[in-house]
Amino acid sequence: MNRVTKAILLAAAASALLLSGCGQKKEVNDSGKLNVMASFYPMYDFAVKIGGDKVNVTNMVPAGTEPHDWEPATKDITGLEKADVFVYSGAGIEHWVEDVLKSLKNNNLTVTEASSGISLLKGEEQEEAQSEEHEHGEFDPHVWLSPVNAKKEMENIKDAFVKADPANEAYYQANYDTYASKFDELDKKYKDTLTPLPNKSVVVAHEAFGYLCNAYGLTQMGIEGLTPDSEPDPARMAEVIDFVKENKVKTIFFEDLVSPKVAETIAKETGAKTEVLNPLEGLTDEQLKNGDDYFSVMEKNLTVLKEALE
Amino acid sequence: MEIFNYAFMQRAFVVGILLAMVIPCIGVVIVLKRLSMIGDALSHTSLAGVAFGLIIGINPVAGAVAACIMAALGIEAIRRRLPRYSEMSIAIIMSAGIGLAGVLSGFVKNSANFNSFLFGSIVAISDMEMFLVIGVSLTVLLLFVLLYKELFYIALDERSARLAGVPVKIVNFIFTVLTAVTVSIAARTVGALIVSSMMVIPTACSMQFSKNYRQTVLYAIVFDVVFMIIGLFAAYYLGLKPGGTIVLVGVVFLLFIFIGKKLLGVKG
Numbered sequence: 001m002n003r004v005t006k007a008i009l010l011a012a013a014a015s016a017l018l019l020s021g022c023g024q025k026k027e028v029n030d031s032g033k034l035n036v037m038a039s040f041y042p043m044y045d046f047a048v049k050i051g052g053d054k055v056n057v058t059n060m061v062p063a064g065t066e067p068h069d070w071e072p073a074t075k076d077i078t079g080l081e082k083a084d085v086f087v088y089s090g091a092g093i094e095h096w097v098e099d100v101l102k103s104l105k106n107n108n109l110t111v112t113e114a115s116s117g118i119s120l121l122k123g124e125e126q127e128e129a130q131s132e133e134h135e136h137g138e139f140d141p142h143v144w145l146s147p148v149n150a151k152k153e154m155e156n157i158k159d160a161f162v163k164a165d166p167a168n169e170a171y172y173q174a175n176y177d178t179y180a181s182k183f184d185e186l187d188k189k190y191k192d193t194l195t196p197l198p199n200k201s202v203v204v205a206h207e208a209f210g211y212l213c214n215a216y217g218l219t220q221m222g223i224e225g226l227t228p229d230s231e232p233d234p235a236r237m238a239e240v241i242d243f244v245k246e247n248k249v250k251t252i253f254f255e256d257l258v259s260p261k262v263a264e265t266i267a268k269e270t271g272a273k274t275e276v277l278n279p280l281e282g283l284t285d286e287q288l289k290n291g292d293d294y295f296s297v298m299e300k301n302l303t304v305l306k307e308a309l310e
Numbered sequence: 311m312e313i314f315n316y317a318f319m320q321r322a323f324v325v326g327i328l329l330a331m332v333i334p335c336i337g338v339v340i341v342l343k344r345l346s347m348i349g350d351a352l353s354h355t356s357l358a359g360v361a362f363g364l365i366i367g368i369n370p371v372a373g374a375v376a377a378c379i380m381a382a383l384g385i386e387a388i389r390r391r392l393p394r395y396s397e398m399s400i401a402i403i404m405s406a407g408i409g410l411a412g413v414l415s416g417f418v419k420n421s422a423n424f425n426s427f428l429f430g431s432i433v434a435i436s437d438m439e440m441f442l443v444i445g446v447s448l449t450v451l452l453l454f455v456l457l458y459k460e461l462f463y464i465a466l467d468e469r470s471a472r473l474a475g476v477p478v479k480i481v482n483f484i485f486t487v488l489t490a491v492t493v494s495i496a497a498r499t500v501g502a503l504i505v506s507s508m509m510v511i512p513t514a515c516s517m518q519f520s521k522n523y524r525q526t527v528l529y530a531i532v533f534d535v536v537f538m539i540i541g542l543f544a545a546y547y548l549g550l551k552p553g554g555t556i557v558l559v560g561v562v563f564l565l566f567i568f569i570g571k572k573l574l575g576v577k578g
Contacts, residue, residue, distance in 0.1 A: 234433045234542075235549035238316055261434040269317045 349506030
């Protein structure tokens with residue numbers, strides 16, 4: 001059903017484009033602000049932080065939705081037609097980007113793949129990540145989960161803003177400098193906290209934390225491969241359970257946007273507890289209301305990681 | 311054996327075998343009433359119930375059960391009006407259910423929450439779900455035994471059942487509610503795919519051999535338990551997705567039965 005829904009959505013989006021694409025002039029941006037479309041939450045958060053009050057940022061994936069399965073709807077395509085800048089993370093997480101960009105008629109759009117310039121990890125668990133692996137390509141797309149990479153992504157976004165709106169270059173640069181030092185601080189804090197801890201193995205819902213683990217000497221064991229939300233196979237679950245027992249893992253991590261059932265099953269079997277480790281693929285409405293952002297979530301992640309690895 | 315060292319696999323076997331014994335009881339009657347697709351229709355409608363439950367803040371499982379009961383009664387009502395096209399009633403309710411689920415899901419804030427109520431997996435079963443399944447299974451078995459004759463009459467021919475003095479309306483009502491509750495609970499626990507196939511495939515296999523109603527029921531149960539056990543073993547040792555594996559085991563069996571009968575038929 002999922003496939004069918006996707007096909008219908010794409011068809012609808014495509015036909016809407018056909019209908020609206022011809023003859024429509026690009027609307028003049030009356031507010032004087034840069035219109036930015038961000039592909040999902042971290043991109044949105046970084047764009048808002050750089051752009052401040054000089055930009056209007058739209059997060060394409062709605063709050064509480066898992067970006068791996070998301071497809072743009074008609075209004076997202078029209079949004080892109082009217083936008084000045086489109087920011088996406090790339091490395092395959094937005095599998096729809098290529099097709100959508102090809103179909104756009106917007107000549108003034110500055111497109112940025114925020115992960116460009118970051119050395120990508122190969123998706124190690126390719127064979128394990130069954131059904132949907134082809135959508136992911138060969139790389140692990142979850143680059144933003146290491147603060148160093150996140151800083152690079154933000155820099156790419158800053159460059160895109162400067163290109164689209166050179167008049168405000170100093171403003172964007174100043175914002176970037178503020179947050180760049182925050183990323184450095186966060187990176188240092190992660191290093192200082194995680195390096196001395198005795199345990200190095202984390203069990204997570206899906207293998208989103210490759211870059212984070214790489215940066216701080218941890219290893220991740222994912223219940224699912226690179227994409228969440230497929231039915232687990234029992235052999236993999238048995239493997240994870242053995243791993244948890246052998247390495248005396250204290251905490252099984254799950255995610256806000258993915259069903260916790262499998263994590264709970266494994267936790268119960270091994271006597272471990274469950275805890276949320278947020279891969280920042282999206283925040284829920286509640287978290288947004290509480291004023292959470294990249295930094296606050298990463299701080300929380302560090303706290304639970306510390307508890308789990310002590 | 312290694313496979314039984316894991317509590318989640320033990321649970322999968324307990325719940326799986328229990329459901330494999332109960333679902334064919336319903337399945338045989340369903341098939342004879344020409345309502346084979348009812349499992350799919352109900353599990354889709356239960357999505358609407360889950361969404362509704364999440365929106366108004368009641369327990370989504372209760373929402374699913376309520377939606378399934380309403381849908382099943384709806385199917386019964388339409389079927390009575392169009393007695394010669396009973397499969398139409400399923401198509402109608404299924405479209406209504408999917409449509410409603412689609413519209414309602416737009417109002418559900420957290421999709422993870424939604425997903426966790428939609429998709430059960432036989433290898434991730436919680437305590438509550440296991441007790442629910444045990445409770446439902448025992449109820450179904452008990453009622454099936456108590457109403458054995460009545461259901462048999464109705465399944466074969468409703469009109470003669472009525473003439474023979476069977477309280478068709480009441481029995482149909484009980485059976486419909488039973489089906490709805492079983493499908494909604496089982497779909498949430500082991501997945502909709504397993505439930506709808508377990509209703510039909512074992513019955514189809516069994517009908518290739520059985521000479522009467524009682525045999526059909528018994529063989530169907532045996533077949534289903536065998537499919538379940540082989541499916542779980544295969545999924546574990548070959549690293550396959552359990553839901554699909556269990557269904558495919560049944561389909562392959564059915565295929566072999568057809569081929570075997572053909573070959574024997576040619577020889578004889």
